[in-house]
Amino acid sequence: METTERNTGRTQRLFEELGGTVTDGFPAIHSPVHHTEAGTPYLKRPGVVVLARPQTNVAGLKGFLKGFDPGLRFPEYIDDPTELPDSTQLCKTAGQVCYASFGPRRTTNENAAAYIERLTSAGHGSVLEHASFSFLLYGISRSVTHELVRHRAGVGFSQISQRYVSGAVLRFVERPEYQEDEELHRLFEERADRAAAGYEEMAERLLDRQEGGASMLTADHKTDARKKVQQTARSLLPNETEAPMVFTGNVRALRHIIEMRADAHAESEIRNLALRIFLCLRTLDPILFGDYELGELPDGTYTVSTRYRKA
Ligand SMILES: Cc1cc2nc3c(=O)[nH]c(=O)nc-3n(C[C@H](O)[C@H](O)[C@H](O)COP(=O)(O)OP(=O)(O)OC[C@H]3O[C@@H](n4cnc5c(N)ncnc54)[C@H](O)[C@@H]3O)c2cc1C
Numbered sequence: 001m002e003t004t005e006r007n008t009g010r011t012q013r014l015f016e017e018l019g020g021t022v023t024d025g026f027p028a029i030h031s032p033v034h035h036t037e038a039g040t041p042y043l044k045r046p047g048v049v050v051l052a053r054p055q056t057n058v059a060g061l062k063g064f065l066k067g068f069d070p071g072l073r074f075p076e077y078i079d080d081p082t083e084l085p086d087s088t089q090l091c092k093t094a095g096q097v098c099y100a101s102f103g104p105r106r107t108t109n110e111n112a113a114a115y116i117e118r119l120t121s122a123g124h125g126s127v128l129e130h131a132s133f134s135f136l137l138y139g140i141s142r143s144v145t146h147e148l149v150r151h152r153a154g155v156g157f158s159q160i161s162q163r164y165v166s167g168a169v170l171r172f173v174e175r176p177e178y179q180e181d182e183e184l185h186r187l188f189e190e191r192a193d194r195a196a197a198g199y200e201e202m203a204e205r206l207l208d209r210q211e212g213g214a215s216m217l218t219a220d221h222k223t224d225a226r227k228k229v230q231q232t233a234r235s236l237l238p239n240e241t242e243a244p245m246v247f248t249g250n251v252r253a254l255r256h257i258i259e260m261r262a263d264a265h266a267e268s269e270i271r272n273l274a275l276r277i278f279l280c281l282r283t284l285d286p287i288l289f290g291d292y293e294l295g296e297l298p299d300g301t302y303t304v305s306t307r308y309r310k311a
Contacts, residue, residue: 008286010294014302015279026050027280031139033171036189040196042172043139043242044179046269048276051246052134053284056086058093065102074102082109085285087131087251088116095119095127113287117308120255120291125311128251128288129154135247135277141173143239144270147261154253159245162234163227167199171242176268176301188240195238203233251288254281255311258289262304264297271301278304 020029031047058078065074077096084092092112096102107115119127140148149157160169172192178184206229210217217232219225249257254277260266261274282289295303 007290007293008282011279011282011292014294015283018276018279020279020283022283025284026053027283029276029280034174036193038193038196040172040189040192041170042174042189042192044174044176045139046137046144046273046276047139048273048280049136050133050280050284051136052132052248054086054090054131054133056090056093058089061093061102068102072103074100076104077102077106080109082112084109084112085287087133087285088112088287090131091116091119091127091251091288094130095124098127113290116287117291120306120308120311123308123311125252125255128255128311129253130250131285131288132248132250133254133281133284135280136244137247137273137277138242138244139173140243140245140273141175141239141269142237142241142243144173144267144273145243145245147267147270148245148247148257148273151249151253151257151260153256154250155257156248157245160243162237162241162243163231164223166226166230167196167203167233170196170199170237172196172238172240173242173269174240176272191238192240195236195241198236199233202236203229206232252311255289255306258292258304259306259309262302264295264303268301271303275302275304 015029018029020027028049029047031043031045033041033043035041062075062078065077068074092115095115096106101107119125145159172195174188178188206217210225210229217228219228258274258278261270262278266274278289278292282292291306291308292304293306295305297303
């Protein structure tokens with residue numbers, strides 16, 4: 001218990017240090033936008049915004065619980081005085097349906113942390129699949145999103161279409177390694193300016209060819225015609241191009257992703273992202289993510305780990 005409280009204090013402090021805020025119950029860690037002298041926008045770190053979280057209707061069980069022998073005292077289940085985060089409540093209720101654990105001998109909400117720990121430590125993670133969270137992720141490069149979308153189980157992605165959007169929303173992401181080094185930073189800014197200008201120039205040339213009737217670039221509909229230009233022009237964009245997305249995962253999947261991607265061996269940009277996702281989740285639900293501990297690497301960056309991997 002003491003360890004959990006110490007962990008919570010540390011994660012709360014880091015959440016705040018990184019600029020974390022909670023608005024109407026939704027945590028976010030935003031990322032400021034920078035510009036090169038030529039005006040090319042870029043970001044230095046991931047931005048994470050919780051867009052959706054569970055809402056659990058425990059009172060809704062009443063009609064179901066009243067249908068059993070009154071001697072079992074099942075309806076008392078909904079009068080538990082300890083309020084839990086909705087996500088913990090949802091998973092706990094799901095688990096308790098399995099054994100019809102609604103009577104006086106059930107684990108009460110006061111002991112929810114121990115209940116969840118029994119599940120995660122034993123690898124009974126399926127009840128964690130009921131609670132899902134959605135995030136807006138931005139300030140992340142195309143190379144990071146390529147890694148994130150490798151996760152298939154229990155997740156959903158909606159990523160910016162480089163075929164659909166124009167150069168007007170083109171932004172870049174500067175790796176932490178470049179930010180500390182004057183020369184590498186300058187080279188990054190030059191590259192971003194060149195990529196933005198190169199994209200614009202290529203899009204104009206392709207548009208010219210399209211208007212000239214080049215067969216591979218023409219299309220019947222305006223949107224398709226624009227896509228044909230942009231899908232070709234994007235080929236010159238670097239991995240440093242920003243690729244925002246909405247990302248949804250259930251808690252079992254999110255735990256696995258945090259364990260893999262906030263590990264010391266993970267690539268540093270995705271580790272930064274996984275850390276921020278974890279901090280938002282821990283702020284929302286200190287129980288489902290209560291077993292995680294922060295670690296610090298010699299370069300000042302953070303890891304997140306648990307002894308209960310892959311619940
Ligand atoms: C440090 C690091 C280095 C990496 N290096 C490389 C690399 O060099 N090259 C490369 O290609 N990838 C690499 N990856 C990606 C990695 O191989 C996985 O593709 C990625 O992490 C997704 O994780 P996952 O396989 O656990 O899948 P998830 O979709 O997150 O699935 C979670 C779990 O569900 C189960 N599961 C999911 N799908 C299936 C399935 N089809 N069949 C059976 N069980 C399933 C598995 O138990 C899996 O672990 C790397 C990842 C990390 C973290």
